[in-house]
Amino acid sequence: MLNVKSLSLGPVQTNCYIVSNKQKECLIFDPGEESERIIKEVRKSNLNPLAIFLTHTHFDHIGAVDDIRKTFNLPLFVHEKEVSWLSDPSKNGSAKYAELPNYIVGLPEKEHIIRNEQIFEIxxxxxxxxxxxxxxxGSVSYIFENDGFAIVGDTLFEGSIGRTDLIGGSMEVLLKSIHEKLLILPEDTIIYPGHGDYTTPGVEMEMNPFLHGF
Structure with missing residues (x-):
């Protein structure tokens, strides 16, 4: 049985997820900001981190990547379509906001670029x-089928969906992704989003106004 710890971090309260097992090993998803809080949580729980996975590379999901990666010497996994976004503030969105620093994150090793849908066994x-x-x-959702949950980034929220007015966004594509990849999961699957509270496919199919009439 895996444990999921959520930390809401940074100026827009992005959810970082620390998924751990009984052996005190863990994976870190979307370390968006406040690296010191993530490091403190990992050490307080006596966890041994194995890797960082990104759902996508908007600035609020990548801000603590380099600190976490260097502190624990971790590989970073990211979709191939957004590798260049890590080090390009105009793509990751940080250049839009004068009050933010330019978010420039080191590129992952070639072998850690996700090019195909795949099963990970770590x-x-x-x-x-x-x-x-x-x-x-390059948005990716991570489905833990045997454990009954999914980490979906900014694809699907409780009662809402991700915005599509940023670079490479598309409402049609987003709705297709939600219906074909997430709503097909068992209705009681816990959906952990990039912001806000968790939900389930069953609740969203019934209550989410953005999904009706697709």
Whole structure:
């Protein structure tokens, strides 16, 4: 049984997820900001981090990547379509906001670029990376089917969906991703979004106004 710890970080309260097992190993998803809080949580819980995974590379999801990666010597996994966004503030969105620094993150090693939908088996963490573009062209959702949850970034929220007015965004593509990749999951699957509270496919199919009439 895996444990999911959520930390809401940074100026827009982005959810970072620390997924751990009984052996005190963990994976870190979307370390968006406040690296000191993430490091403190990992050390307080006596966890051994194995890797960082990104759902996408908007600035609020990548701000702590380099600090976390260097502190724990971790590989970074990211979709191939957004590798260049890590070091390009005009793409990752930080250039739009004068009050923010330009977010420039070091590129991952070539072998850690996600090019195809695939099953990851890292120790006893078994999950599938599925492509859910629309909010951004390289958005990835991570489905932990055996454990009944999914980490979906800014694709689907409680009662809402991701914005599509940023670079590479598309409402049509986003809705297709949600219906074909997320709403097909068991209705009680816990959906962990990039912001806000968790939800389930069952709740969203019934209550989410953006999904009706697709």
């Amino acid at each position: 120790k006893d963490f078994i999950f599938k990376a599925v492509f859910t573009p629309g909010h951004s062209p």
